Amino acid sequence: MPPIIDKDLCAICGTCYDVCPQDCFSFEGDEPPSVPYSRECWHCGACAIDCPEGAIHLELPLPMHIVPSAALYGPPGEGEEEKLKRAAAFTRSIIKE
Numbered sequence: 728m729p730p731i732i733d734k735d736l737c738a739i740c741g742t743c744y745d746v747c748p749q750d751c752f753s754f755e756g757d758e759p760p761s762v763p764y765s766r767e768c769w770h771c772g773a774c775a776i777d778c779p780e781g782a783i784h785l786e787l788p789l790p791m792h793i794v795p796s797a798a799l800y801g802p803p804g805e806g807e808e809e810k811l812k813r814a815a816a817f818t819r820s821i822i823k824e
């Protein structure tokens with residue numbers, strides 16, 4: 728998901744444009760930025776973290792939810808793999824709604 732900007736909250740400061748390592752944003756200085764290169768976004772979170780108005784919402788793709796969990800908790804133990812598959816299927820069903 729590309730970053731979503733709440734234009735009502737945006738103070739048109741340009742910070743997101745400045746910090747994005749992928750140059751996803753376009754910013755002219757008189758309107759809230761747009762995100763024409765959203766496909767380049769690698770979801771680092773810098774824009775959402777640095778936005779002084781909290782105007783940027785970022786949704787991580789599903790694989791980015793799962794991979795950090797595996798990294799934190801290690802590979803599934805005996806009998807846990809099936810539970811993880813069911814949890815992933817449940818998450819996918821929610822995301823599709």
Ligand code: SF4
Pocket residue numbers: 732736737738739740741742743744759760777778779780781782783
């Ligand atoms: S950092 Fe936030 S407030 Fe500043 S231009 Fe970007 S969205 Fe708007």
Ligand code: SF4
Pocket residue numbers: 730746747748749750751752767768769770771772773774775785
């Ligand atoms: S999450 Fe990172 S790469 Fe994606 S738009 Fe924001 S600053 Fe750029």
